[in-house]
Amino acid sequence: MKIVVCVSHVPDTATRINVSGDGKNIDSTGVTYIVNPYDEFAIEEALKHKEKSGGETYVVSLGGDANKETIKKALAMGIDNGILLKDDSYRDSLSVAKALAAEIKSIGADLVFFGKQSVDYDSSAVGQLTAELLGMPLISVVVALSVEGSKVTAEREIEGGKEVIETTLPCVITTQKGLNEPRYASLKGIMAAKKKIIEEKPALAVANYVELLQMKRPPAKESGKIVGTDVSAVPELVRLLREEAKVI
Amino acid sequence: MSKVLVFLEQRNGIIKKASFEAARVAADIAGKTGSEVEAVCIGDEIESLEKAGNFSVPAVTHIKNKDFANYSSSAYASALAEHAQGASATVVVFANTSMAKEFAPLVAAKLDAGLAMDATAYQVDSTSFIVTRPVYAGKALIDVKITSPVKVLTLRPNVFNPGEPSGLKAAVTVKEVTKADLRSKVIETKKAEGKLDVAEADKIVSGGRGLKGPEHFTLIEELAEELGAAVGASRAVVDAGWRSHSEQVGQTGKTVSPNLYIAVAISGAIQHLAGMRSSKYIVAINKDKDAPIFQVADYGIVGDAFEIVPELIKEIKKIK
Numbered sequence: 001m002k003i004v005v006c007v008s009h010v011p012d013t014a015t016r017i018n019v020s021g022d023g024k025n026i027d028s029t030g031v032t033y034i035v036n037p038y039d040e041f042a043i044e045e046a047l048k049h050k051e052k053s054g055g056e057t058y059v060v061s062l063g064g065d066a067n068k069e070t071i072k073k074a075l076a077m078g079i080d081n082g083i084l085l086k087d088d089s090y091r092d093s094l095s096v097a098k099a100l101a102a103e104i105k106s107i108g109a110d111l112v113f114f115g116k117q118s119v120d121y122d123s124s125a126v127g128q129l130t131a132e133l134l135g136m137p138l139i140s141v142v143v144a145l146s147v148e149g150s151k152v153t154a155e156r157e158i159e160g161g162k163e164v165i166e167t168t169l170p171c172v173i174t175t176q177k178g179l180n181e182p183r184y185a186s187l188k189g190i191m192a193a194k195k196k197i198i199e200e201k202p203a204l205a206v207a208n209y210v211e212l213l214q215m216k217r218p219p220a221k222e223s224g225k226i227v228g229t230d231v232s233a234v235p236e237l238v239r240l241l242r243e244e245a246k247v248i
Numbered sequence: 249m250s251k252v253l254v255f256l257e258q259r260n261g262i263i264k265k266a267s268f269e270a271a272r273v274a275a276d277i278a279g280k281t282g283s284e285v286e287a288v289c290i291g292d293e294i295e296s297l298e299k300a301g302n303f304s305v306p307a308v309t310h311i312k313n314k315d316f317a318n319y320s321s322s323a324y325a326s327a328l329a330e331h332a333q334g335a336s337a338t339v340v341v342f343a344n345t346s347m348a349k350e351f352a353p354l355v356a357a358k359l360d361a362g363l364a365m366d367a368t369a370y371q372v373d374s375t376s377f378i379v380t381r382p383v384y385a386g387k388a389l390i391d392v393k394i395t396s397p398v399k400v401l402t403l404r405p406n407v408f409n410p411g412e413p414s415g416l417k418a419a420v421t422v423k424e425v426t427k428a429d430l431r432s433k434v435i436e437t438k439k440a441e442g443k444l445d446v447a448e449a450d451k452i453v454s455g456g457r458g459l460k461g462p463e464h465f466t467l468i469e470e471l472a473e474e475l476g477a478a479v480g481a482s483r484a485v486v487d488a489g490w491r492s493h494s495e496q497v498g499q500t501g502k503t504v505s506p507n508l509y510i511a512v513a514i515s516g517a518i519q520h521l522a523g524m525r526s527s528k529y530i531v532a533i534n535k536d537k538d539a540p541i542f543q544v545a546d547y548g549i550v551g552d553a554f555e556i557v558p559e560l561i562k563e564i565k566k567i568k
Contacts (some may be wrong), residue, residue, distance in 0.1 A: 011384070013385075013499040013500055013518075013519040014517070014518060014519060015518075016387075016518060017384045017388050019388060026384070037500050038500075092362065092363070092392075093353070093365075094356065094357065094360075094362065094363060119384070119385065119499055119500065120384060121383050121390075122365075122366065122381075122382065122384070122385060123363075123365045123366070124349050125352075125353040125356075125363055125365050128353035128357070129353045129354075129356065129357045131354070132325070132353070132354045132358060133357055137321070137322055137431040137432040138321055138322075138350070138432065139321075139432060140321075140349070140350045141346065141349075141350070153435075155438075156346075156350075157346070157494060158347070158437075159345065159346050159445040159447055159448050160439060160440055160444065160445035161437060161438050161439040161445075162437070162438045162440075163319070163434045163436070163437050164435050164436040164438070165432055165433065165434050166432070166433060166435050167432035167433075168431070176493075177493045177496075177500065177501075178493045208395075209361070209362030209363075209394060209395055209396035210362045210363065210364060210392050210393070210394050210395070210396075211392060211393045211394075211395055212390060212391075212392055213378065213390075213391040213392060213393055214390065215383070215388050215389070215390045216389050216390075217388060217389070218382070218387070218388065218389055218525070218526075221525060221543075221544050223542065223544075223545070224530070224542075224545050224546035224547055224548065225546075225547060225548070226537075226542070226548045226549070227547050227548060228549055228550075228551070229550045229551055230549075230551050231551060231555045231556055231559045233549045233551070234549070234556060234559040234560050237547055237549060237560070237563075238560070238563040238564060241508070241531070241547070242567065245508070245528075245529045245546065245547075247451070247507050247508040247528070247529050248451075248475060248508065248564065
């Protein structure tokens with residue numbers, strides 16, 4: 001059994017975002033980068049699956065040299081092999097998926113995990129696109145998962161509830177908070193990760209269908225008014241919501 | 249003539265409101281690109297498909313099979329992509345719901361189409377197709393140009409106005425298909441009983457750590473009930489285990505844009521603000537006058553939530 005986890009390297013969610021000089025990216029000065037939070041659930045689930053059923057685990061990331069930090073974190077948590085698909089330039093979701101799918105195919109994966117979305121571009125699309133390019137079924141936004149033999153049962157979050165879905169291996173799963181509690185890397189894990197070699201290769205070159213024209217700040221919201229500083233302000237608040245905003 | 253398709257999402261045979269917003273946008277895009285617009289719905293028995301006519305879509309194709317009654321990502325994606333190819337569609341539009349988030353990218357991959365998810369604005373004519381979408385949970389926006397011959401677009405719910413229903417009826421064509429690609433299928437749907445979801449709600453009341461304990465969320469629930477609002481929560485209270493993650497609003501929870509967002513005892517961490525700042529009206533109730541939440545609030549009361557909220561419930565009861 002070969003298990004692949006795809007991860008992205010993203011700015012910490014506590015980061016204030018400023019647009020860079022060329023107006024096409026964020027200004028990375030002083031920005032801390034982390035493993036995409038949803039990908040941590042993907043890494044943990046891959047490790048749990050290996051502990052239960054055996055197999056070999058791979059972490060794959062597409063991006064620049066900085067992504068090695070995130071790959072190392074996954075290796076320290078216990079993933080066996082790290083692969084960096086190198087490309088520093090902008091890519092749309094489909095071109096990322098095409099490069100990942102080519103690599104996953106060459107590994108010959110049975111089970112592929114993604115975080116349900118990366119908290120930078122927020123498209124929530126690369127896992128699904130990759131699944132389709134691999135011809136594998138997909139279950140996204142998964143909060144509970146069981147794999148028995150080749151039978152896969154998962155619960156995914158939808159508006160106001162959950163869906164229980166069945167499929168078979170090989171398949172692609174995208175993970176949501178609630179699926180598991182990601183482990184911390186142990187000291188032993190960190191030492192072992194230092195000895196692991198990250199395989200680097202150029203990402204498959206493919207054309208973008210979606211061109212990035214510009215990045216901009218959202219329109220600034222004007223600060224509103226303080227209606228009052230104690231409970232006596234409540235009737236006025238209700239009047240404003242009713243007559244000015246017309247929302248109640 | 250090229251074709252713009254819009255996917256109408258049904259659950260239990262009923263079309264979602266966000267799909268009508270998407271229908272209006274699809275009709276507008278068709279008008280601006282000199283194309284025809286057609287709605288597509290996948291399911292078994294579906295009510296009132298002719299209503300799409302209300303939103304400037306004169307024709308609806310109902311792709312029908314008894315196995316389509318419940319959603320299946322593989323079956324829906326195959327059926328829709330096949331129909332899009334048969335109709336030589338150049339644009340396929342969806343509302344960005346849980347369902348579309350999952351299977352719109354599958355359709356895009358099948359059609360080798362450029363994809364833009366969760367759009368909040370667009371600028372389209374016969375030569376250029378530009379879409380604006382939030383990134384970094386709304387801390388920034390990007391303008392992207394889709395250059396491929398076929399384009400797939402999903403729209404953030406509650407952003408585009410579906411407009412007044414015109415009263416016109418769409419012509420419905422039923423297309424029976426014999427096979428369904430059921431590699432993945434829903435075997436059960438678990439409803440969270442009587443709960444409105446923050447992602448779909450028109451009003452949200454959220455509570456934060458200032459409430460001091462999970463037991464005090466009854467205040468939030470009561471206010472939400474009075475308003476017909478969904479209950480939301482900050483990351484701090486979800487991480488503390490007071491509330492379920494499905495209620496979390498913010499960068500690692502849900503990004504929401506209701507008409508009314510009431511933040512109670514939430515200070516407004518940057519990742520929370522990112523998830524709710526596009527709400528139409530924001531009310532903040534917080535003890536700390538310097539809390540960042542007041543910077544995005546339309547109306548604020550500086551004060552103790554335990555005094556303000558009960559009074560607010562009382563006042564709202566009065567006007568009902």
